[in-house]
Amino acid sequence: MKIEDFKLEKYFAKYEFNTQYLLSISDCDGYSLKYVLDKASDDEISLWENLTLGYTEAPGSLLLRKAICQYYKGIDEGNVLVASPGELNFSFMNVLLDSHDHVIVVSPCYQSLYEVAQSIGCATSYWHPNSYSGNFDVSDLVKLIKFNTKLIVINFPHNPTGAYLTRRELNKIVDIAREQGIYIFSDEMYHKLIIADVEELPPISDIYEKGISLWGTSKTFALAGLRIGWIVSRDKILLEKILAFKDYLSICNSATSEVLALIALNNFDKFVPYNINKIKNNIALFKNCCARHHDILTFIEPKAGSTAVVQLNINETSLEFSEKLIEQEGVMTVPAEIFGFKGKNIRVGFGRDNFPEAIERFEHFLIKYK
Structure with missing residues (x-):
């Protein structure tokens, strides 16, 4: 069989392990081996x-x-x-x-x-x-x-x-x-x-x-x-x-x-509730960020999961926007082009502990972008 390259995984391979802030990651911070064994x-x-x-x-x-x-x-x-x-x-x-x-x-x-x-x-x-x-x-x-x-x-x-x-x-x-x-x-x-x-x-x-x-x-x-x-x-x-x-x-x-x-x-209770609370807290932070930059960002709050899509009001592609964000602030998002999504959108992930720091960098970029 012949199959196309996996665009998302190729994109992550390029940036995931050399970019400081992963604003678009879909999983939560991994637990340590010690943490897991302590619960056994x-x-x-x-x-x-x-x-x-x-x-x-x-x-x-x-x-x-x-x-x-x-x-x-x-x-x-x-x-x-x-x-x-x-x-x-x-x-x-x-x-x-x-x-x-x-x-x-x-x-x-x-x-x-x-x-x-x-x-x-x-x-x-x-x-x-x-x-x-x-x-x-x-x-x-x-x-x-x-x-x-x-x-x-x-x-x-x-x-x-x-x-x-x-x-x-x-x-x-x-x-x-x-x-x-x-x-x-x-x-x-x-x-x-x-x-x-x-x-x-x-x-x-x-x-x-x-x-x-x-x-x-x-x-x-x-x-x-x-x-x-x-x-x-x-x-x-x-x-x-x-x-x-x-x-x-x-x-x-x-x-x-x-x-x-x-x-x-x-x-279950030693692993999942913490992730849910972290996602909720990070969504609240991001919602406030979008309110401050509503001229650029349109955000529909997610109902479940750890990700959401943000619509961009920009004059360039979401891929170009994302590349500039990585280059200038060390913040990675996934643009619509990588996800096969029409329009100017980026995916945001809410499962990381350093999300507040990533948002600060993201906002710094948005202020300059205007």
Whole structure:
């Protein structure tokens, strides 16, 4: 297969590790190894201290898959498959899709959510948000369905806009998919990062027999370095096919990462609430910044997740704006061109402790920019 370069990852590779302030990063500050181990039970510490660095079970360790099950309804460890999130998306689409299939994808989105399907040869249609409210209208999604639509790809909490569906809207999508026999792949990497007064959505695998839920430790738990994610589905035959595909990729997971992920999953309250509070505080800071610079910035507050999109009232491209910001102030944002988003926009991420310092630099730039 041939696949296009991953624009976002290329952009991060260029700037992420040599730019002081990452104003557009989508994850939260990673927890230290010491912090994770300090939260472990005696049994988990024993697992860690007696760990041997050999091959692990291909689907993921039994203990880890059982820990994952506590976040879902009516499943067992056989409904769970563990790998890196990107690998799971790549494997799932290659197993499910053929070149004659049609796929509907929420947009803008993380590039792999549409690029893998396109590399297979699938026709793709895009479900865009309302340009004024930033919300996604389910009736727009319905209009995109064709006779050969095999898969709908959704992502809520949405990266990059921070948009979220209501339970009624999600149920409507499920009803439509069930009627047409369409699979739903739900990228839920920001699951449980609820920052507004909205009802938390259930995983798609809880409410739809052809629903595939993707989650992991990178965003919600601030443990991106573990490279641990999982998909949950009631379709065990599909999972077996994905597992067979995995034999050509990672084969199995990192033994150390599995134990550390187990500790985090069993200690949700020690990892996630701090991230949520930090995101909320940083959003408040940014909201004030946008009020002071409303002639340049238009900001729709996110409802969930750790990112939002800011519209720029400028005479150049958002890419040119972002490059100047990096060069002059050492502050990195992701411009619309990198995310496949039309218009003059940048993504802002709210999960970093040094966000207040980054905002000071950002405002200094804006004052000069005027």
